[in-house]
Amino acid sequence: xxxxxxxxxxxxxxxxxxxxxTWRQRRKVADQLFEIGxxxxxxxxxxxxxxxxxxxxxxxxxxxERGIGGMLGGLIGLSVAEELAPVMMSILIAGxxxxxxxxxIGSMRVYQEIDALRTMNINPVHYLVLPRVVGITVGLPxxxxxxMIVGWGGGALVAVLNRDIGLTxxxxxxxxxxxxxxFDVAKGFIKSIVFAVVVGLVSCxxxxxxxxxxxxxxxxxxxxxVNSIVLILxxxxxxxxxxxxxxx
Amino acid sequence: xxxxxxxVSVRLRGLRKSFRGVEVxxxxxxxxxxxxxxxxxxxxxxxxxxxxxxxxxxxxxxAGEVLVDGKPLPEGSEPGGVRMGMVFQxxxxxxxxxxxxxxxxYLEEHRVHPPHIIQRIVAEKLELVGLKGAGDKMPSELSGxxxxxxxxxxxxxxxxxxxxxxxxxxxxxxxxSVTIGREILALNRRLGVTSILVTHDRxxxxxxAHRVAFMSDGLVSFVGTPAELRETTDPLIRDFLTIDFNSNxxxxxxx
Numbered sequence: 001x002x003x004x005x006x007x008x009x010x011x012x013x014x015x016x017x018x019x020x021x022t023w024r025q026r027r028k029v030a031d032q033l034f035e036i037g038x039x040x041x042x043x044x045x046x047x048x049x050x051x052x053x054x055x056x057x058x059x060x061x062x063x064x065e066r067g068i069g070g071m072l073g074g075l076i077g078l079s080v081a082e083e084l085a086p087v088m089m090s091i092l093i094a095g096x097x098x099x100x101x102x103x104x105i106g107s108m109r110v111y112q113e114i115d116a117l118r119t120m121n122i123n124p125v126h127y128l129v130l131p132r133v134v135g136i137t138v139g140l141p142x143x144x145x146x147x148m149i150v151g152w153g154g155g156a157l158v159a160v161l162n163r164d165i166g167l168t169x170x171x172x173x174x175x176x177x178x179x180x181x182x183f184d185v186a187k188g189f190i191k192s193i194v195f196a197v198v199v200g201l202v203s204c205x206x207x208x209x210x211x212x213x214x215x216x217x218x219x220x221x222x223x224x225x226v227n228s229i230v231l232i233l234x235x236x237x238x239x240x241x242x243x244x245x246x247x248x
Numbered sequence: 249x250x251x252x253x254x255x256v257s258v259r260l261r262g263l264r265k266s267f268r269g270v271e272v273x274x275x276x277x278x279x280x281x282x283x284x285x286x287x288x289x290x291x292x293x294x295x296x297x298x299x300x301x302x303x304x305x306x307x308x309x310x311a312g313e314v315l316v317d318g319k320p321l322p323e324g325s326e327p328g329g330v331r332m333g334m335v336f337q338x339x340x341x342x343x344x345x346x347x348x349x350x351x352x353x354y355l356e357e358h359r360v361h362p363p364h365i366i367q368r369i370v371a372e373k374l375e376l377v378g379l380k381g382a383g384d385k386m387p388s389e390l391s392g393x394x395x396x397x398x399x400x401x402x403x404x405x406x407x408x409x410x411x412x413x414x415x416x417x418x419x420x421x422x423x424x425s426v427t428i429g430r431e432i433l434a435l436n437r438r439l440g441v442t443s444i445l446v447t448h449d450r451x452x453x454x455x456x457a458h459r460v461a462f463m464s465d466g467l468v469s470f471v472g473t474p475a476e477l478r479e480t481t482d483p484l485i486r487d488f489l490t491i492d493f494n495s496n497x498x499x500x501x502x503x
Contacts, residue, residue, distance in 0.1 A: 104344075112340035115306050119334040120354045120406065127357065 004227065008205045014125045015133050015201065025131040032135025040096050040143060044089060048147040051084050052076055052154025060158065060165035069165055073172040074179025076155035081180055085147040086188045087236055090195035093140050094228035098203035101132050102224035105207025106217040114208070124208070133200035140196035141189050148188060152176060187243045194239060199228045255283040255442030256330050256409045258303055262312035265298060272298045274466035276312070280459075283440035285432065287453040289488065290463035296446040297337065299463070300412050303444065304334050316410065330410060333403030337414040339395035341387040347374070347398050348383035354406045373401035376431065378424065392419035400428060404435070411435070413445045417452050425449065429456050450489055454478070462488070 022029065055076050063069045105128055108114050114124050152173075159167040206224035210216045263276040272295045280286045288296045301307040302314055305321040314321055316330050341350050352370040355361055361369065374380055377397035387395060396419055403411060413432070417425040429452050435441045447453055453460055454474040462470035462477070462485050470477065470485055480486065 108342070111343070112336050112338055113342050115301075116334070116336060116340040116342070116402075118306060119304055119332060120357070120402075121331075122353070122357045 004205065004209075004223075007209065008201050011125070011129060011205050011208070012197070012201050015129055018123070018126050018130045019134075021126050021130060022134050025126065025134075028127075028131035029135045029138075032132055033139050035100070036093065036097055036136065036139035036143065039100075040093060041146075043092060043096070044143050044147050045150050047088060047092060048080075048085065048150035049154035049157075051088060051147075052080055052151035052156075053158045055079055055084070056155040056158035056165065057162065060162060060167075064165050069167060070171055070175055071179075072155070072159050072165065072167060073175030073177075076159075077152060077176035077180035078184055080151035080155070081148050081184050081188045082191075082240075083188075083236070085144050085151055086191040086195060087232060089144045089147045090140060090192060090199060090232045091229055093136065093143070093196070094199045094203075094225050094232065097136060097139075098199045098228050099221045099225050101200070101203035102207040102210075102221045103217055105129075105204055106210030106220040109208060109210045110213060110217060129201075129204045129208075132204055133197065136200040137193060137196045140199070141192040144188060144192040145185075148185065183247060187247075190243065191236065191239050194235060195232050198231050198235065202228045202231065254409055255436075255440045256317035257282045257315075258410065258442065258444065259315040259318075260299075260303070260312065261315070263299070263302060263309050263314065264311040265295075265302065265307065265309050272466055273302070273309070276466075276468055278461065278468060278471070280442065280444060282317075282442055283436065284458045285436050285443045285445070285456050287445045287447060287457035287460045288463055289447065289450075289453055289460060291484075291488070292448075294463040295466045296463050297414055300334070300414055300444065300446055303410075304332050304412055331406050331408045332410045332412070333406055333408035334412040335396070335399045335403050335414060335416050337418065339387075339392075339399040341395055341398055341402070343387050345387075346383065347379065347385050347387070347390070350387070350398055351383075351401045351405060353402065369405055370401075373404050374398075376404070377401045378427065393421065393424060396420060397424070397428075400431070407439065408441060410442045410444070413443065413447070415447055415449075416445060417447065417449045425452060428452075432456050 056072060059075055060069065060072050063072055063075070108128070117124050117127055156169050156172045159165050159172045160169050203224040206220040206227070210220040258278070258280040260276050260278040263273050264271065265273040276299060288299065290296055298307060302309055303316070342353065345353065348370050351373055352366045355366045355369065370383065371380070374383055377400050379394060379397055379401070382390070382394070387398070390398065396416065400416065416428055416432070420428060432443055432445070433456050436443055445452070445456070454477070457474050459471060460474055460477045461468050462482075464484060470480060470482060472480070477485065478489065
């Protein structure tokens with residue numbers, strides 16, 4: 001466990017040092033962005049719509065009972081922007097993209113493709129890790145912004161259509177506008193950048209550490225996804241603590 | 249050997265390596281001259297491939313040193329200033345790239361030439377290994393032998409000073425094996441590339457080698473010319489060189 005964390009930190013440093021080579025790897029970065037968008041956009045849309053909808057369904061009638069149903073827009077606006085969109089999208093990307101990264105790099109490791117790169121004096125961090133980490137760091141926050149908008153829309157849909165809530169869309173979005181500030185959206189955005197780096201590095205590190213045959217690849221994929229999700233949830237708490245300080 | 253070698257010398261001193269308590273290399277001392285074709289033979293599991301991986305820097309020894317061109321390999325996993333190439337036993341092609349992209353990868357990543365020159369060099373190398381027109385294929389569409397030839401083409405594009413081959417003719421038909429053997433010789437004569445081969449192919453070893461080393465149990469038990477190899481009285485080497493399907497000696501007697 002501690003060895004893995006150390007290896008992730010070392011890989012993070014090596015990737016940081018390799019950042020000036022990003023332009024040379026721009027085609028691979030674009031491939032990663034396409035992969036993130038192509039593989040996850042529909043799923044992100046569906047997930048966000050239902051996240052917004054279920055929060056409205058759970059809390060809307062209770063707020064309405066207490067005569068504060070008009071606060072639903074702000075409640076959904078903040079919970080989606082600050083927590084649900086960054087965390088749920090990061091978990092989705094860890095499952096879809098992180099697992100693919102670990103499997104692809106793990107397979108390259110097992111079948112000596114990474115050794116072949118080294119014999120050609122091609123640094124695997126520059127060639128494999130850098131474009132993936134940069135791609136996910138650009139792609140995930142973009143997906144999170146998209147998810148926030150769709151999530152708010154999902155909440156609005158339930159708030160308007162559910163008779164127990166009975167809000168108009170104007171009431172819902174007015175409250176959302178009043179309560180959600182740019183910094184609240186920025187908080188979700190900043191979190192998603194940190195989560196993206198974590199998912200990218202953990203997945204690549206697990207891929208590079210793969211040993212054995214297909215079984216080893218399977219183990220790496222599992223570890224990449226599980227470790228990413230655990231780290232996302234732990235870091236979410238500490239990031240929230242830090243970002244709350246800036247809000248005061 | 250080439251009169252104007254661009255190849256580099258390789259010197260191994262007291263090389264030892266263990267994996268999970270099993271000693272695979274037990275003190276290897278070897279001197280390989282610049283522009284030499286040096287073949288390593290020996291039973292499976294005798295440590296030949298591990299030795300090759302030490303020479304190119306993919307493994308670090310537990311003890312001893314590897315000097316390439318008189319200098320130790322730099323720390324880290326990548327070879328230093330010396331241009332090296334390796335043909336892996338499994339070919340180790342990048343499965344997500346086409347044949348052309350695999351062959352041109354070194355030139356592309358190191359920005360050695362503009363794209364149209366890279367295309368020309370790739371086409372030349374593919375023709376050399378008998379794969380003209382196969383550039384757009386994916387590795388998954390190739391036979392084992394074809395993959396090996398692509399790996400050889402890929403190793404050649406960097407114009408290496410040191411070229412390592414791990415079983416270069418396994419999975420190749422006899423005609424193609426001879427072609428590859430001749431290409432190893434031609435490269436050596438034309439460019440003076442130092443070539444180190446690991447092979448079980450007795451014809452290839454005796455046909456191309458300037459010197460042959462025989463390894464067993466992690467030790468080098470013989471170093472000499474192919475002629476000296478044929479004359480040796482070492483029973484293991486004699487069996488290795490002469491055993492065939494009609495031989496009376498049981499293969500179980502051979503370690």
